[in-house]
Amino acid sequence: MKRRLAVVLGGALVACALSMPTASAAEPPIDFxxxxxxxxxxxxxxxxxxHAPALDLVREPDQVGTEGALLTAPADGVVNQSFEHENAGNMIQIDHGDDYFTTYIHLxxxxxxxxxxxxxxxxIGRVGKTGETSNGHPHLHFEMAIDADHDGRATWGQAGSERVNAWFDGVEYGGVGETWRNVASKNCDGDPGPGPDPEPEPEPAATTLAYTGxxxxxxxxxAKLSAVLKTKDPDEPVEGREVTFALGSGDTAQTCDGKTDAKGTATCTVEVADQALTDDATVPLAAAFAGDDEYKESEDTEKLKLQHVEGRSYGLTAKVPLPLLxxxxxxxxxxxxxxxxxxETKSPACAQDVSAVILTADALCAEVVTSVGPSGAKATATVADVSIGLPGLPVIGVSGVTSESSSSCSSAKGSVSLELTVAGQPVSIPDTPGYEVDLGVAGKLVVNEQIPVADADHGLTVNAVHLTTPxxxxVVIGSSTSSAHDCA
Known part of the structure; x- marks a missing residue:
């Protein structure tokens, strides 16, 4: 049959249906x-x-650490009760000999x-709040009792047991409505056993790092670099952490560090980027957060485009399919x-004299000049004099030719200057790209021909003179080409 217990406002189990007398006792012969x-x-x-002389015990200060606190035997003994009661919760009783036993409730x-x-x-256990307590707070309900019949059969709640004031380290604790503060345990000589497992260190939160520069x-x-550091789940910014950026790789890597702000964004600047141009015109970028006790490490990588330019210029080229020659x-x-x-600058040696059956030219030069910070290219071709005499066409004379093409990541532009004669007569050339000089059906002569460069952000080919026939x-005189790539 289950024992039935009463609960009072003090919050602890205090009595049972069977009588448990209370007695005063001298100091026990046992070192409790x-x-x-x-x-x-x-x-x-x-x-x-x-409730008295039973005691309720809670940790100091402010009961913090009461629940789950290690419970140790106050003296040597043999366990004679250990079970879960419907009202008392988990409880233990120890027979210490000399007619003394102790009881522990709500474990x-x-x-x-x-x-x-x-x-x-x-x-022997841990402090808790199992069973029924009026306040629901964790505490140890402790009772010390004696076997009044001296027959070794008295147990908690049964006839023959008498509750007495508790004794700890030679001090009596009893009476009604008493409170003793900051009583230090001197239960120091015994082996408390393995004790509680140490609290595991909190697992650092997983993070994500996303490059945004x-x-x-x-x-x-x-090069302005940035990345956003957030927790993985939930998606929240991580503030005050250092992110390291590496532009490029190996010996040519350029690095900088940035600390995340309230939005989780870390920024830094690599001053004067200096990276090699590869076939695919990309530069590896790595952003890394090393992690700490609170957050796990994370990283992100990107391939950044490396702005670059192209250019070419030449003085003259001709293809004339004459019969026999x-x-x-x-x-x-x-x-x-x-x-x-x-x-850099590319300028081959000028050609002083070019002569063919239908064409002569003097002092032809070509040059390409590139710049950085920002990227740009300028191609220039110059020709002093050219004379063209094709069968069926009037003689064409060109002198003082300069052709220029300039490109950057913001624009491309071209210009031409020259003097033109057809059949010995000067021809006025307007400042208009793609101006066509009338040669009739025998040929087509275009001055300041400007052609956009395909697959470039900005680019232009400028031909000072372009002559074609059916x-x-x-024949092309004074050609310059420049282009800018991977600008955005």
């Missing part, structure tokens, strides 16, 4: 100690006459079973295609 870890301080409370857990021999200071950089200019002149002089992200002749 407070049933807690050595050095801990506890508050001891004795309430009204229904969170029990570490011993009936028949176990325990030593003073050995763990410049997607295109230019050598010679500052075709004429072919490769671009002369020719810079070839210049592709770079650096500042028979397949194709």
């Amino acid at each position: 100690q407070l049933p807690f870890t050595c050095g801990q301080k506890w508050q001891i409370n004795s309430y009204d006459t229904d 969170q857990s029990r570490s011993v079973k009936v028949g176990d021999t325990v030593k003073q200071g050995q763990e 410049d997607k295109s950089i230019s050598n010679g200019s500052d 075709p004429v072919g002149i490769d671009p002369t002089p020719d810079t070839g295609t210049v592709r770079t992200a650096e500042a 028979t397949g002749a194709d």
